[in-house]
Amino acid sequence: MLPQTFIRVSSEPFSVEEAYRMTADSQQDGAVVLFIGKVRDLNLGETVQHLTLxxxxxxxxxxLQAIAEQARSRFAVNTITIIHRVGTFALGEEIVLVAASAVHRHAAFMAAEFMMDMLKTQAPFWKREVTNKGAQWLSPSPQDDIAPQKWINFNKDEST
Structure with missing residues (x-):
C-alpha cells in the first residue's frame, strides 16, 4: 500500500474512530499513534470559558500538508492524518487530531510528536481565549517556540 496523507480543517466535530480507521488501514503497519488535543479549563492560571480558533x-x-510531508521525510511512517477544527469551542471539546501509522511504534510516536511540535508554531491558526478576566489572542508558549529545535539535527535512522 502506498503512503497516504489525510488533511482536514473544519468546524465540524471529528470522529476519532473514523480517523483511526483511515490511519490504520494497512496490514503492513503494526503501530498507530493518535494524539488528540482538547480545550482545557485553565491556562496561565486563569479559568477558561471558551476558545475560538x-x-x-x-x-x-x-x-498542514507541508508538516505531514516533513514528517514523512524524517520518519518511516505510512499513513498520516491531521484534522484541525476551527470555530468556537467549549471546555473539553476536541480541536486537533494527529495520527501516524508505521511498521514499528517508535516511528509512529516520533512522527506524531514532530507534527504537533510543528503545528503549534508553523500552522496559521489564531487562538482567542475568553477567561474570567476577558478575551485575549494567544501566542505560542515559550515551550511551543523551543519544541521544534529538538528536530533540527534529528537523523531519520533514529526513527526506525
Missing amino acids: EHYPGMTERS
Whole structure:
C-alpha cells in the first residue's frame, strides 16, 4: 500500500474512530499513534470559558500538508492524518487530531510528536481565549517556540 496523507480543517466535530480507521488501514503497519488535543479549563492560571480558533483557508491546509510531508521525510511512517477544527469551542471539546501509522511504534510516536511540535508554531491558526478576566489572542508558549529545535539535527535512522 502506498503512503497516504489525510488533511482536514473544519468546524465540524471529528470522529476519532473514523480517523483511526483511515490511519490504520494497512496490514503492513503494526503501530498507530493518535494524539488528540482538547480545550482545557485553565491556562496561565486563569479559568477558561471558551476558545475560538481562526485560520486562513487554503494556506492552512497547505501548511498542514507541508508538516505531514516533513514528517514523512524524517520518519518511516505510512499513513498520516491531521484534522484541525476551527470555530468556537467549549471546555473539553476536541480541536486537533494527529495520527501516524508505521511498521514499528517508535516511528509512529516520533512522527506524531514532530507534527504537533510543528503545528503549534508553523500552522496559521489564531487562538482567542475568553477567561474570567476577558478575551485575549494567544501566542505560542515559550515551550511551543523551543519544541521544534529538538528536530533540527534529528537523523531519520533514529526513527526506525
